[in-house]
Amino acid sequence: MEPTEFSNNWENFIKMLLHRLDIPTKEDIANLHKRLDKLEQLIYQNHPLSRQKNKSRTPTKKSASSIVLSIIGNHPEGTNFKTIKAATGFDDKKLRNIIFRLDRIKKIERLSRGIYKKI
Template identity: 85%
Template structure:
């Protein structure tokens, strides 16, 4: 046997082995990358970019903190925890955490126990 025949047989054996075990070759992976690139280009062509002027903006939801600030702001003399809870529907833990943070950053002032007003 010549060395070229032996190398051809060896390459054939390896290709058959990879094919039977369903192991992708370097060429297979390169083809998959090309196909993915084409798919991504098609997706970007079909969807409008974020920089277009005709983009419709959906209204943003208010944060829980801004909702609570608005409620406390509607009561200049101060409002209590029950009123805030009834107006928002938030659970106690969420309300307490938000009120604590607002008091810590000096957005609201604690008038007395459970009563808060805007600074």
């Protein structure tokens, strides 16, 4: 048996195992991230209908992403993760996810590891 045949069989076995155990692949997770990014962009867009609804209601709370973005924006030279966490009170995982998404939609810039600046 040639090495390429063995590797093809091994890859097929792994794919079959992932499918049977319902384990998401890296591609599945990447597709989910793309869909989340599109949803966030739709939320941030200003639609005339959404502005009319907000005027008739009581003021709504700011989203977690907008809170983090405003805190980062208050530090024009950039701020670190610890400062953002102290200001928001969010747990590490939630804050990392928010920062990751804000970076993906180009709202913030990573200056270095753990240092962020609003674009």
